[in-house]
Amino acid sequence: MxxxxxxxxxxxxxxxxxxxTFCEALATGGATIVQLRGKRASGRELVTFGAxxxxxxxxxxLGLIVNDRVDIALAIEADGVHVGQDDIPVPLVRRLAPHLxxxxxxxxxxxxxxxxxHRPDYIGMGPVYPTAxxxxxxxxxxxxxxxxxxxxxxxxxxxxxxxxxxxxxxMAVWQAGxxxxxxxxxxMNADNKAxxxxxxxxxxxxxxxxxx
Amino acid sequence: MxxxxxxxxxxxxxxxxxxxTFCEALATGGATIVQLRGKRASGRELVTFGAxxxxxxxxxxLGLIVNDRVDIALAIEADGVHVGQDDIPVPLVRRLAPHLxxxxxxxxxxxxxxxxxHRPDYIGMGPVYPTAxxxxxxxxxxxxxxxxxxxxxxxxxxxxxxxxxxxxxxMAVWQAGxxxxxxxxxxMNADNKAxxxxxxxxxxxxxxxxxx
Numbered sequence: 001m002x003x004x005x006x007x008x009x010x011x012x013x014x015x016x017x018x019x020x021t022f023c024e025a026l027a028t029g030g031a032t033i034v035q036l037r038g039k040r041a042s043g044r045e046l047v048t049f050g051a052x053x054x055x056x057x058x059x060x061x062l063g064l065i066v067n068d069r070v071d072i073a074l075a076i077e078a079d080g081v082h083v084g085q086d087d088i089p090v091p092l093v094r095r096l097a098p099h100l101x102x103x104x105x106x107x108x109x110x111x112x113x114x115x116x117x118h119r120p121d122y123i124g125m126g127p128v129y130p131t132a133x134x135x136x137x138x139x140x141x142x143x144x145x146x147x148x149x150x151x152x153x154x155x156x157x158x159x160x161x162x163x164x165x166x167x168x169x170x171m172a173v174w175q176a177g178x179x180x181x182x183x184x185x186x187x188m189n190a191d192n193k194a195x196x197x198x199x200x201x202x203x204x205x206x207x208x209x210x211x212x
Numbered sequence: 213m214x215x216x217x218x219x220x221x222x223x224x225x226x227x228x229x230x231x232x233t234f235c236e237a238l239a240t241g242g243a244t245i246v247q248l249r250g251k252r253a254s255g256r257e258l259v260t261f262g263a264x265x266x267x268x269x270x271x272x273x274l275g276l277i278v279n280d281r282v283d284i285a286l287a288i289e290a291d292g293v294h295v296g297q298d299d300i301p302v303p304l305v306r307r308l309a310p311h312l313x314x315x316x317x318x319x320x321x322x323x324x325x326x327x328x329x330h331r332p333d334y335i336g337m338g339p340v341y342p343t344a345x346x347x348x349x350x351x352x353x354x355x356x357x358x359x360x361x362x363x364x365x366x367x368x369x370x371x372x373x374x375x376x377x378x379x380x381x382x383m384a385v386w387q388a389g390x391x392x393x394x395x396x397x398x399x400m401n402a403d404n405k406a407x408x409x410x411x412x413x414x415x416x417x418x419x420x421x422x423x424x
Contacts, residue, residue, distance in 0.1 A: 042298035043280060068255060070283035075304050086254035092287050 003180030029197025037067035127163020215392030241409025339375020
């Protein structure tokens with residue numbers, strides 16, 4: 001699985017008949033994964049939206065990860081599930097869904113120690129920058145804090161940076177060693193979503209060089 | 213599974229170290245099932261609370277059903293899952309958890325038509341009386357409305373009445389043909405939970421006679 005660019009989407013943000021166009025734009029721009037996250041959505045909405053999203057992500061070659069709800073991930077045959085510190089613990093997720101990619105949110109050293117034991121397939125690390133999209137997020141790491149924590153995570157799992165990342169500050173995130181980034185507003189608020197994705201990932205392939 | 217008396221419990225209502233005593237009281241009073249329902253609880257809380265609740269319900273001979281979250285039901289090895297009209301549809305729940313008892317909320321004729329096709333193991337029918345415990349519940353059926361809808365459900369599944377049921381009005385519910393009842397405040401707000409359960413079910417065994 002290529003973790004380069006995750007775009008988080010809430011069922012409230014895209015009409016059912018626009019999901020196909022939405023996925024095409026993301027794939028064209030270089031996104032690799034869509035994460036379905038609907039904190040206020042009902043199970044029924046997540047299943048309805050998720051079924052179309054699954055079909056369209058397959059068609060456009062995107063991976064699909066579901067936030068928090070392992071049952072929804074199984075129901076719509078997603079590729080993975082992303083859990084936070086307040087969600088079902090990773091070892092239990094593995095038992096329920098052994099075939100799914102499992103991501104875990106990590107925001108500090110202590111959480112990374114637990115992550116090391118629980119061995120997720122990737123780590124969502126952040127918030128790197130302050131963000132309004134997640135009310136319960138911890139304090140922002142800042143780019144130096146991210147760099148330090150990311151170095152600690154080197155042998156644990158690939159690291160996907162999250163939190164306030166946009167076109168204007170993404171270069172520093174790639175330079176800090178992120179294996180991928182996850183965004184909401186940087187893509188969802190853009191009129192041209194393909195172009196927003198393209199600008200976010202344009203320095204992805206040179207990040208090895210950049211970080212030296 | 214005996215559907216006589218379901219007691220719904222939220223993790224916020226019982227301290228972890230009181231769950232054993234809580235289950236003992238319920239079992240002593242004649243409850244048969246505990247339903248774990250934590251609309252605002254995190255996955256982590258539900259798993260932590262649910263694991264203890266599973267151990268104590270087993271010890272005291274109570275069944276355990278989880279509201280809405282199929283993943284939590286699987287994680288804590290519950291006996292069943294109860295879904296509402298906004299949750300994952302019953303056929304999908306069956307696919308995810310073929311061994312679980314599945315209950316479905318039904319509040320009107322239209323929902324019963326769908327229930328007939330989806331074949332849940334039991335129907336939660338209500339609200340019979342007005343209730344403050346479920347903000348999104350439909351209008352109360354009233355005892356006559358319940359009786360009519362319950363008769364329609366005769367060949368679909370056993371019917372568990374829910375919504376505003378207490379010691380003072382439970383007799384009418386048994387007389388109206390309920391196979392079981394589900395309560396929150398009638399037990400959770402009682403100082404003596406065993407006694408509250410006992411009074412709710414004392415006319416259960418004579419309900420056949422009563423309904424004639």
